[in-house]
Amino acid sequence: MKSQSPTLKILTALSVLLFLAALVMVFFFTPLEETMNYVQKVFYFHISNAWVGMLGFMVAAVAGIAYLVSHNRKWDNLEMAAIEISLVFFMIAIMLGSIWARPVWNTWWTWDPRLTTAAIVELIYLACLLLRQGIDDPDRRARFSAVYTLVGSLSVPITFLSIRLFRTIHPVVIGNGSANSQGSFAMSSPMLATMLFCLFTFSVIFVTLLWHRVRLENLMVKVEDRQMEIL
Amino acid sequence: MRVSTNIPTLPAKISEPSRLSVFVKTILAVVWKDLLTEMRSRELLSAMLVFALLVILIFNFSLELDLPTRRAVTSGVLWVTFAFAGTLGLNRSMAIEKDRGCLDGLLLAPVDRSAIYFGKTISNLAFMLIVETIILPVYSLLYNTNLFNPGLIAVTILGSIGYVAVGTLLASMAVQTRTRDILLPILLFPVAIPVLLASVKASEGLLQGLASTEIMPWVNLLLVYDVIFIAVAFMTFDSVVEE
Amino acid sequence: MIIEVRKLVKRFGAKPVLRGLDFSVNEGEFVALVGPNGAGKTTFLRVLASLARPTLGNVSIAGFQLPSQASSVRRNLGVVSHLPLLYGDLTAQENLQFYGKMYCVPELHQRIKDVLDLVGLATRRNDLVRTFSRGMQQRLAIGRAVLHDPVVLLFDEPYTGLDQEACDMLDQILRDVAGRGRTVVMTSHDLGRVQDLASRFDVLTHGIIAASTTPTGLGHGNLLDFYRQALAG
Numbered sequence: 001m002k003s004q005s006p007t008l009k010i011l012t013a014l015s016v017l018l019f020l021a022a023l024v025m026v027f028f029f030t031p032l033e034e035t036m037n038y039v040q041k042v043f044y045f046h047i048s049n050a051w052v053g054m055l056g057f058m059v060a061a062v063a064g065i066a067y068l069v070s071h072n073r074k075w076d077n078l079e080m081a082a083i084e085i086s087l088v089f090f091m092i093a094i095m096l097g098s099i100w101a102r103p104v105w106n107t108w109w110t111w112d113p114r115l116t117t118a119a120i121v122e123l124i125y126l127a128c129l130l131l132r133q134g135i136d137d138p139d140r141r142a143r144f145s146a147v148y149t150l151v152g153s154l155s156v157p158i159t160f161l162s163i164r165l166f167r168t169i170h171p172v173v174i175g176n177g178s179a180n181s182q183g184s185f186a187m188s189s190p191m192l193a194t195m196l197f198c199l200f201t202f203s204v205i206f207v208t209l210l211w212h213r214v215r216l217e218n219l220m221v222k223v224e225d226r227q228m229e230i231l
Numbered sequence: 232m233r234v235s236t237n238i239p240t241l242p243a244k245i246s247e248p249s250r251l252s253v254f255v256k257t258i259l260a261v262v263w264k265d266l267l268t269e270m271r272s273r274e275l276l277s278a279m280l281v282f283a284l285l286v287i288l289i290f291n292f293s294l295e296l297d298l299p300t301r302r303a304v305t306s307g308v309l310w311v312t313f314a315f316a317g318t319l320g321l322n323r324s325m326a327i328e329k330d331r332g333c334l335d336g337l338l339l340a341p342v343d344r345s346a347i348y349f350g351k352t353i354s355n356l357a358f359m360l361i362v363e364t365i366i367l368p369v370y371s372l373l374y375n376t377n378l379f380n381p382g383l384i385a386v387t388i389l390g391s392i393g394y395v396a397v398g399t400l401l402a403s404m405a406v407q408t409r410t411r412d413i414l415l416p417i418l419l420f421p422v423a424i425p426v427l428l429a430s431v432k433a434s435e436g437l438l439q440g441l442a443s444t445e446i447m448p449w450v451n452l453l454l455v456y457d458v459i460f461i462a463v464a465f466m467t468f469d470s471v472v473e474e
Numbered sequence: 475m476i477i478e479v480r481k482l483v484k485r486f487g488a489k490p491v492l493r494g495l496d497f498s499v500n501e502g503e504f505v506a507l508v509g510p511n512g513a514g515k516t517t518f519l520r521v522l523a524s525l526a527r528p529t530l531g532n533v534s535i536a537g538f539q540l541p542s543q544a545s546s547v548r549r550n551l552g553v554v555s556h557l558p559l560l561y562g563d564l565t566a567q568e569n570l571q572f573y574g575k576m577y578c579v580p581e582l583h584q585r586i587k588d589v590l591d592l593v594g595l596a597t598r599r600n601d602l603v604r605t606f607s608r609g610m611q612q613r614l615a616i617g618r619a620v621l622h623d624p625v626v627l628l629f630d631e632p633y634t635g636l637d638q639e640a641c642d643m644l645d646q647i648l649r650d651v652a653g654r655g656r657t658v659v660m661t662s663h664d665l666g667r668v669q670d671l672a673s674r675f676d677v678l679t680h681g682i683i684a685a686s687t688t689p690t691g692l693g694h695g696n697l698l699d700f701y702r703q704a705l706a707g
Contacts, residue, residue, distance in 0.1 A: 068470055123421040130417060134408030138487035140474070144404045147467045148418060151397065154459060155422040162425045162452050225488045253578055260575035264561065264568075271563040271602075332557030336618075338525055339559075340576040341549035474526040 008211055015208045018201040025194045042100045044195055048202035049093035050118070055206060056086025057121065061153035064146030073221070074214075076142035079149060080132065081213035085206065087125040094118050113163035120159055124152040250343075257342045261350025265324070266357065275323050279362045283316040287370060301374055306434035309370060310427050313363060313387075314394065318416050320358045321398040324351065325406040338472060348468040352399045352461075359391045382437040382446075389453040390430030393460060394423055400464040403471050429453045476501045476626060476657050477522070482531035484517055491517045493681035494531070499659065501625070504652045506672035507661045508701055513679045515661040516555075519630045522659065523553045536625055549577070552619030555630045558611040559618070562604035566595055566614050569603055570621060577622035589617040592650075594643060609640030616647055627651060629660040633667065645671065669697040677704040 004012075026044050063079035066072075097115070098108050109115065128148050135141040269275050290308045294300065328334040328351075337347050367387070371378045398419055405415040433449035479497040483490065491514040499505055509515050520526040521533060524544040533540040536550040560569050567586060574582040590596045593613040603611060612632065619627060629648075633641055648671055652658055662668045668675070669689075675697060677685045685704035692700060 068467070120421050120424055123417075127417045127421060130410070131404065131408065131414060134410040134414060136409075140407070143470045144407075147400070147404065147471055150467065151400070151422050151460070151463060154463060155425060158425045158452070158456060158459075159428075162428050162449075221488070228488055253576075256578060257576045260572055263575075264564070264572045267568065268561060268563045331562065332555070332559055333561060335525055335553075335555065335557070336559035336573070339523065339548055339551070339553055341545050342576065343545055474520065 004215070008208070008215070011204070011208045011211065015201075015205045018204055022194075022198050022201045025197055030190050030194045039100055039103050042096050044198045045202075046093055046096040046100060047195065048198040049089045049096065051199055052202045052206045053086045053090030053093055053118075053121070055203065056082045056089065056210075057125075057149075057153060057156070059210075060086065060149050064149040067142050067146045068150075071139070073138070073142065076138075076145065077214050077217040077221075078210070079142075079145060081210050081217065083125055083128055083145075083149070085209050085213060087122065087129070089202075089206070090118065090122055090125070094122065113160055116163050117156060117160040121152075121156055124148075124156070128152070253342050254346045257340055257346040258350040258353065261337070261347060262353050262357070265351070265354035268327070269354075269358065275320050275358055276361060278323065279316040279320045279358065280365060282319055283312050283362055283366050284369065286312045286315060287366070287373070291373075301376055302439065303435075305370070305374070305376055305378075305438060306431045309366070309434070310390070310431050312366060313359065313391070314420070314423070314427060315416075316362055316366075317359050317391070317394055317398060318419060320362070321355055321395070321402040321419075322405070322412060322415050324355050324358070325399075325402040326411070329406045334472065344469045344472060345465045347472075348399065348403075348465060351403075352395055352464075355399050356391060356395045359395055360388065363387055363391065376438075378438075380437055383434055386430055386433045386437065386450065386453070389450070389457060390426050393426040393453060393457040396457060396461045396464055397423055397426075400468060400471065403468065425452060425456050429456070475499065476536055477659070478532070478534045479522075480532045482518075482521065482533060483529045484514070484521055484526065485529045491681060492521070495678075495682050497676070497683055499657055501657055502652075502655045504648075504658045504671060504673045505660070506668040506675050507659060507678055508663070508665060508668065508675060508697075509661075509678035510705065514681050515678050516630055518678065519553075519555075519628050519659070519661060523551060523628055524548055549622075550625050552622070552624040552627045553630075554612075554615050554619045554628070554632050556632070556634045558603075558615045560603045560611060560614060563602060565600050565602055566590065566606075567599040569614065570618060573618050574621055579622050585621065589621055592620070592647065593617040608635045609637050612636055613640060613643060616644065620647075620651065624656070626657045626659070629658065629662075631661055631663065633662060633664055641667070665697045665701060675700070677701055679705055 022044070026041050030041070030044075060079045060082040063075045063082060067075035067079065094115075097118075101110070102108055128145055131148055132141050132145050135144060287308065290312075294304060294308070328337065338344065340347070367378050367384075370376065398415075401418045401422075402415055405411050405418060408414055429449040429452040433446050433453065436446040436449065475498050477497065477499040479495060482492050482495040482497070484492040495514075495518065497518075507515055507518070517526065521528055521540070522535065524540055524547050527541050535547045538546040538550070540547055561572070564572065567590070570586045570589060571582065574586060579585050587596070590599055593616055595610060595614055595617070598606070598610065603614065606614065612635075616632070632644060636644065645667070648658065648660075652671070652673075658672075660668070660672070669692075672689075674686065674688050675692075676683050677700075685700070687700055
């Protein structure tokens with residue numbers, strides 16, 4: 001059995017280290033925010049997870065198109081790995097967001113654009129996985145999954161824009177700082193540095209997990225092939 | 232049994248008809264076939280209609296539809312009804328093709344496969360519009376709300392086009408899986424949210440007599456969605472039906 | 475050569491069904507494709523019919539390549555599979571009208587009449603296909619396949635589930651079609667019947683054509699013996 005390539009091993013170690021460093025930065029390096037105290041620290045991981053979730057979706061969409069063009073199974077493996085991992089990361093992001101929301105907005109959930117879109121994206125991921133489960137033929141499974149991911153990735157931005165025609169109470173930290181949004185705060189420079197560091201860390205973790213997952217899938221395919229040969 | 236074996240051969244070189252005319256003829260043939268089949272069996276329309284009426288009835292019991300509430304929720308109730316009834320129709324329409332292997336018959340047509348997509352989409356749209364044409368007056372009568380608004384009708388048509396465009400593509404996929412009946416709504420609803428949202432908001436605006444600056448963004452959204460998804464479906468349909 | 479297949483590979487996932495199959499047919503030949511269950515006969519026919527995409531290899535029919543010129547290939551094909559591909563809620567006439575429109579058959583009305591006469595269903599033209607027996611449906615399916623007078627006809631186990639009368643009728647139609655210079659490729663389990671009809675017998679097993687012979691090659695021999703030998707070898 002081919003063992004993990006050295007790059008992957010390094011990447012795995014790096015991910016762990018970066019994550020520990022991020023934890024340290026978040027808890028010791030950044031100052032306490034005035035109104036929200038410790039709860040605000042959830043913010044760094046929430047945004048990072050959400051970022052990775054969206055990154056995963058984009059990777060999946062591109063991989064899907066690549067499969068439709070080339071019919072090379074590798075793209076399908078990549079797409080599936082991206083969807084599985086993004087599903088989890090996005091879920092974590094939503095939960096962390098909820099944990100933050102409760103003390104700050106006094107509610108576990110609101111139906112503002114970002115949250116609603118997040119919920120829809122999760123549903124699209126789940127739908128895609130259910131779709132894949134219902135198909136036996138690998139080529140058909142790959143084609144359908146690619147088409148659905150494509151449809152989803154076009155629909156989600158439109159969904160987001162359309163819900164944004166509503167008012168939002170989701171803090172708009174980066175971008176349009178409308179007076180309507182409550183719960184936003186100014187970011188001092190240690191906060192900004194930590195934020196960027198966390199984004200970087202989670203991107204590395206994402207790539208590492210993606211690689212592991214794709215490798216796992218390739219090994220499973222090899223096992224199936226051997227089984228076929230023996231039978 | 233005596234069988235005549237004197238079937239004349241067709242002239243060897245029939246000038247091949249232009250691709251565009253074959254394309255259009257195939258679309259029309261598929262629509263004609265679907266409408267004719269439905270007129271005979273009436274299985275799609277009756278199921279969709281009965282279901283839609285039941286949904287409206289259930290809404291009556293679950294929501295307090297007094298006058299002010301009614302104004303606010305009418306478009307929402309209507310579109311939820313259309314969405315669910317639409318899913319029934321989409322599922323059934325593709326299942327008919329798949330079950331008797333007729334899909335292969337369609338796929339053997341000497342034409343680009345997107346013609347089949349357009350044909351099926353137009354028939355599915357026709358069925359959805361027929362159901363809506365019946366439900367709108369019924370709702371008006373039952374709840375004493377005037378729904379005879381040309382703007383409302385236009386929005387309903389635009390919304391239905393978007394819904395059916397994506398729905399036909401996804402139904403073609405869902406019908407080839409093991410979990411076909413439950414899968415279509417799961418696949419369709421998350422990606423059809425912009426259509427449903429925009430249709431509801433635009434309808435609401437029209438019913439409440441809001442200014443057109445409030446309504447037009449939603450209509451524009453509907454148009455954009457319709458165009459994008461008809462294009463995507465048309466381009467990817469071949470990958471979905473081939474083997 | 476009206477059909478030319480070179481090194482055709484068809485895989486479903488990791489499972490190869492056709493493994494580098496070579497196959498060529500001249501215009502006017504009647505090829506009977508025989509082989510054990512699961513050998514890939516239906517898959518091969520589906521690839522020829524452009525219903526399945528080849529994984530690797532070259533396929534050309536009537537001068538057109540698959541899959542790039544698939545719709546032109548389909549214009550020259552008539553396909554009969556073991557499913558009837560007919561709409562139960564339409565009449566025999568309407569079914570033929572539907573397919574005729576899609577194939578842009580000229581003088582459709584007269585053509586439908588002739589085809590219904592050919593398959594012996596003229597009296598049932600206005601009956602719903604739902605009410606037809608299996609044999610009648612298969613006959614109508616053959617009518618559908620010859621409606622646009624294609625140069626190549628593909629039949630996949632067409633005798634399945636037919637009664638004696640329908641089988642005889644099918645034989646007659648096949649002879650007529652072959653007699654007019656059309657090319658036929660037919661898969662079948664019925665070696666006895668096929669021996670009388672075909673001008674060539676190919677044995678498909680393990681994903682390739684293992685053996686091929688003609689009636690002259692068989693001489694006084696039995697197709698069944700040849701077949702068994704091909705499988706054993």
